[in-house]
Amino acid sequence: MWARVMYPNFASIMPQAVAVWCKAEGHHVTYVCYTGFENLTEELPRDVDLVFIGAFTEAAQLAYALSNQLHSLGVITVLGGPHARCYPQDAQKYFDYVLGFTNKSVIRDVLQECTRHRPVGIHMTANQQPVNVPGVRERWEYIQLALRKAPLIKMVPMLASLGCPYTCSFCIDSTVPYQPLNLDVLKDDLRFLRTKYRRPIVGWHDPNFGVRFDDIMGMIEEAVPSGSIDFIAESSLSLLSEQHVKRMKQNGFKALLPGVESWYDLGNKSKTGQSQGMEKVRRVSDHVNMIMRYIPYVQTNFVLGLDGDEGPEPFELTKRFVDMTPGAFPGYSQLTAFGASSPLNLEYQRDNRVLAFPFHFLDNNGAMNIKPRNYEWHEFYGHVIDLTRYTFSKRAVLRRLRANGGIVPRWMNVIRALSTEGRGRIEYFTGVRQHLVDNHQFRAFFEQETSQLPSVYSKTVQEDLGSMWRWLPPGGLYHDPNVYLKSEIAKNSEKTGRRLVV
Ligand code: B12
Ligand code: SF4
Incomplete structure (x- = not known):
């Protein structure tokens, strides 16, 4: 149910931007937004020359299969998006072009060359994130196509900035400079949106929304009457002071997703400085409760299994947070190294701690691909199950319901508890833990003995890909989890002229 209602609202901005750029170059463009329910073979147009696919790593195997099918019809294929940024070497085996940072000129180069590159595709990337990304007015034709699939809530994706000034070592944006986008385009887009929906909802896709807080709030205040558009954004807690949150409420912000990540690490991001453990729980809980006095829906994001965590305490502290902050929805992610996404992944690879789970499971919950530093696997999963049960117990769900105001936040939290995120995950993690205890082959893989x-x-990927499974190219289920480290070593030895043996 969650997927049906929400997935069309998670459509990315870049495929729409690429469509705008291709059309501007004079091409005929068809845009397809895949939400997991469509039959892709039927949705794709027959007579195409080139297909751009935007994919997260969780969709990589499907993207590889699709590219293979399109190759069989003589179509040139291009991959862009998070998977292409994190695993370019792997993707090059299955696509003619693999794009990193993408701007209009990179797209133009691909369109002009439009050539088959086999057996290894070419990797192209701009030097930096684009300076301009087409706004809502320009993307409207494609936004509408995606949102036609959204039955209840329709969220329009917008972007006010790229990169981030913070340097959280696990994050893909820790090395990408912060860069605001053109405020006049944003102003025009907000006004335009009010001519399309009676009460629009905008989901900001900025990695860290509101870094230049006064500029962006000033823009919203000038563009549209106070509270006439509902906004949702991901911001770090350090940006969400009471004064800022008050202004956000006035400007129609209805949902915020700050990251807490851990009770022992990353104090800068949550503005808790050196405070750790229970002291940090109190501070963050007070902070989030303050935010909830102004903003009806708050999701606090946590990463489970970080190296700084040890024993039951981090999980117990999160339970205390759930008790002390009944209205917030806790979003849990298991520590995942997405290939080349962050410099920290080099350390995990150097320590040989990254497991080669098929990409299909790398969605922050399907599989944790880093061997935990301070937990045995079954012990870790025991804690995760216990915490998930606690968070989605009848008591916690009822307390959340009571603490939330408004129909939409209440409804969203109940659906999330009953869907994959709550009940579904408890069942799934219990199965994983059971296999770890009973199944020697399963445990040996987790322990890197085999x-x-x-x-x-492999059976799950086969089932999930359905009719596309037969198009998954040979080897497409597997990848080298240390390819990022190897490529960095190769680059360095090229620079220094020294030969290194790995
Ligand atoms: C906004 C966001 C979301 C939003 C919107 C998602 C969406 N569909 O776009 C929401 C909240 C819905 C979301 C959900 C999820 N997210 Co998210 N999200 C982000 C975030 C914060 C910003 C991404 C963004 O839009 N940036 C702005 C764009 C313009 O820049 P960019 O992404 O760098 O893209 C550049 C290039 O990659 C390229 N490009 C991008 N797309 C395409 C497409 C084509 C066709 C081409 C040619 C080029 C191209 O051009 C861009 C300009 O240079 C990033 C973290 C980050 N700091 O980047 C995580 C991130 C992308 N998310 C991540 C994950 C794991 C998820 C979830 C699986 C989490 C979960 N368990 O539910 C889901 C999956 C949702 C889905 N399948 O759609 C991971 C992806 C890792 C990976 N390799 O797959 C990231 C990197 C965070 C992390 N953990 O490191 N997410
Ligand atoms: S504040 Fe958020 S976007 Fe910025 S580096 Fe840290 S995790 Fe990444």
């Missing part, structure tokens, strides 16, 4: 993938994983 590289043979437990059959349950």
